[in-house]
Amino acid sequence: MSSAIGRSRRRFVSAGLAGLAGLYAGLPTLNGQQRMRSGLEEEDGYRLWLRYAPPGAAAEEYRRTVRHVLVEGQSPTAAAIRAEMQMALASLLGASVPVRQQGFPERGLVIGTPASSTAIRELGWERALAATGPEGYVIRQARIGGRPAIAVAASGEGGALYGAFHLLRLMQTGRTLERLNITERPRLQLRLLNHWDNLDGSVERGYAGRSLWHWDELPERLDERYVDYARANASIGINGTVINNVNANVRSLAPEYLAKAAALANVWRPYGLRLYLSANFAAPVRLGGLPNADPLDSRVIDWWRAKADEIYKLIPDFGGFTVKANSEGQPGPKDYNRNHAEGANTIAAALEPHGGRVLWRAFIYDEDVDRDRVKRAHIEFTRLDGQFRPNVAVQVKNGPLDFQPREPFHPLFGALKDTPIVAEIQPTQEYLGQAKHLVYLGTQWKEFLDADTHAYGRGSTVGRTLDGSLAPARITGMASVVNPGRDRNWCGHHFSQANWYAAGRLSWDHQLSAETIADEWTRMTFGTDPRTAETIQRMMLSSHETFVRYTMPLGLHHLIGGDHYAPMPENDDPRREDWTAIYYHRASPEAIGFDRTMKGSQAVAQYFPPVRDTFDDVGTCPEKLLLWFHRLPWDHRMRSGRTLWDELCATYDQGAREAAALEKTWASLQGGIDARRHREVAERLRIQVEHAAQWRDHILGYFARFSGRPIADPGVG
Numbered sequence: 001m002s003s004a005i006g007r008s009r010r011r012f013v014s015a016g017l018a019g020l021a022g023l024y025a026g027l028p029t030l031n032g033q034q035r036m037r038s039g040l041e042e043e044d045g046y047r048l049w050l051r052y053a054p055p056g057a058a059a060e061e062y063r064r065t066v067r068h069v070l071v072e073g074q075s076p077t078a079a080a081i082r083a084e085m086q087m088a089l090a091s092l093l094g095a096s097v098p099v100r101q102q103g104f105p106e107r108g109l110v111i112g113t114p115a116s117s118t119a120i121r122e123l124g125w126e127r128a129l130a131a132t133g134p135e136g137y138v139i140r141q142a143r144i145g146g147r148p149a150i151a152v153a154a155s156g157e158g159g160a161l162y163g164a165f166h167l168l169r170l171m172q173t174g175r176t177l178e179r180l181n182i183t184e185r186p187r188l189q190l191r192l193l194n195h196w197d198n199l200d201g202s203v204e205r206g207y208a209g210r211s212l213w214h215w216d217e218l219p220e221r222l223d224e225r226y227v228d229y230a231r232a233n234a235s236i237g238i239n240g241t242v243i244n245n246v247n248a249n250v251r252s253l254a255p256e257y258l259a260k261a262a263a264l265a266n267v268w269r270p271y272g273l274r275l276y277l278s279a280n281f282a283a284p285v286r287l288g289g290l291p292n293a294d295p296l297d298s299r300v301i302d303w304w305r306a307k308a309d310e311i312y313k314l315i316p317d318f319g320g321f322t323v324k325a326n327s328e329g330q331p332g333p334k335d336y337n338r339n340h341a342e343g344a345n346t347i348a349a350a351l352e353p354h355g356g357r358v359l360w361r362a363f364i365y366d367e368d369v370d371r372d373r374v375k376r377a378h379i380e381f382t383r384l385d386g387q388f389r390p391n392v393a394v395q396v397k398n399g400p401l402d403f404q405p406r407e408p409f410h411p412l413f414g415a416l417k418d419t420p421i422v423a424e425i426q427p428t429q430e431y432l433g434q435a436k437h438l439v440y441l442g443t444q445w446k447e448f449l450d451a452d453t454h455a456y457g458r459g460s461t462v463g464r465t466l467d468g469s470l471a472p473a474r475i476t477g478m479a480s481v482v483n484p485g486r487d488r489n490w491c492g493h494h495f496s497q498a499n500w501y502a503a504g505r506l507s508w509d510h511q512l513s514a515e516t517i518a519d520e521w522t523r524m525t526f527g528t529d530p531r532t533a534e535t536i537q538r539m540m541l542s543s544h545e546t547f548v549r550y551t552m553p554l555g556l557h558h559l560i561g562g563d564h565y566a567p568m569p570e571n572d573d574p575r576r577e578d579w580t581a582i583y584y585h586r587a588s589p590e591a592i593g594f595d596r597t598m599k600g601s602q603a604v605a606q607y608f609p610p611v612r613d614t615f616d617d618v619g620t621c622p623e624k625l626l627l628w629f630h631r632l633p634w635d636h637r638m639r640s641g642r643t644l645w646d647e648l649c650a651t652y653d654q655g656a657r658e659a660a661a662l663e664k665t666w667a668s669l670q671g672g673i674d675a676r677r678h679r680e681v682a683e684r685l686r687i688q689v690e691h692a693a694q695w696r697d698h699i700l701g702y703f704a705r706f707s708g709r710p711i712a713d714p715g716v717g
Ligand code: BDP
Pocket: 204, 205, 246, 247, 324, 328, 363, 402, 403, 430
């Protein structure tokens, strides 16, 4: 690293996030000084994509255009915008830029709403702003007091905050600020994170250290990370977070823990981040001491009502409850012979007067519903369509099984005509290499969001079934099971940060491309040098397909054991057949795959035509989903001309070779990235390469016992 680079880097590092804590008046306990001292020489990843590194050549233009910033208003959100701008611009431009609460003496930025800002009011943009809703915004050139300005205007404070982050994103990625004409509004209302964090500090399927929430210190002490977490979320448009595990401890609803949650909600409010809780359905019994939790029992109804009232006294903008009921041992309405709508409605009725919502999870797979696990949720929930109260949405995982490396989209998308659906995706990479493998999920989620359900005819993509553009939806949203923990870099793997980022961006706008999102993230996270940025993006964009190739290609799924990481195709878990691997791959000397065609389990029938016919016919089923829907002989002829067995061998080998190539490509970036992050990613890539080869060898060795054929020579592909 040249000393010039070293110097400029030190400058922006020292001006980093740290300053914000002190600037934001509501949080006197945060210690900015300590943070300022950390990580001066090398980057540790703490600042995520909000590094505000000098943007290279573009800096000159920014210095000319942004001589000062005006953010009027006294609200905590206005204060948060001022603090962010002050810190970000000092770091981006290498010199402090005045951030004022009044007056506009020279060219610069104006951020605010007509209600809070006389300057914005003077623009007379009310009509345009009203069309973007309270969270949308407009960024345009303007003149204020005769002087040239860039105005970030919104009808609501949240919109002003999101607009400010948009402008900072432009600057971080080195875009010009000339001729801006940006109008944005989120496509989905609820853009949520789901933390699977437990009260003892452990995190279910968490791979980045212990829980971010210091329950033992709350509500008195507020960890500095709570603010940085909210800033990161606001920067990508996340507006709600469920802070505890869906396998919920009832104590989360006890007064002691509600007081702690309220303290978090207070920190997050200025950033537009609403707090939600996962609720345990048996809380009226286990916490309230009632004899049952029957949702039609009046004592239970009263208990939930009183609990909701208690919560809203402490947290007036509480978002609502996520509920996992009658799934994997969790209690639920079926324990009392009630259905899921009856269960959800009792809780929803309690929240309704306060504007709260119930997100009732569809991750339900009772064995008595159907022999094929992937069919069960569709059967249960289509029966109940239209029976839920208006403030209930059903939360549906992207695929019908469970966050596998690749699944077809869940057939419930588009299938519920009178029940809103919120989609659930999983940045935490439970089945996707956890925090050890570099796997960018933007591409996976785009495959899902762009999949055509045909529910309302051609063009009924999953994204459009969610956003209300095909049929009016009372609630729209997306929930992301996320990965941040107490690791210094939040996500364990530096590249796992990209999945948190992409989840937020796609929740805001599912029409963004995976490429655009990778481009933004890369430039903000690793700098705007074109060669570095392009190389990293190439690595990211192919990484999901690579992972699928060396783990579960051609529609294979669930070839794992309890760790959900290492290959275990021999898994025959005695507890439940649908927790094994053999139930899914069904390998025998004759064939491999799960027959879900009309001649098999008929899972294909849950899709709308022509999707069902496409999947049903082995000639038209996409080969990437072949063994999900079809059971085929080992010498089935693939489109490549190879037999199925040879194709499997070639694909696994290709995946392992691509993993090795990732490592080499990363090595070529040495010097273009600070040494610490480069080294830490390299260390993980080493593991990835080894484990990719293990996957290939283990799976092919295992299936060879059934196929009776030799493992084709590497290089066949
Ligand atoms: C599975 C996880 C499990 C979760 C469950 C869920 O392995 O830890 O509790 O999903 O989503 O993927 O409820």
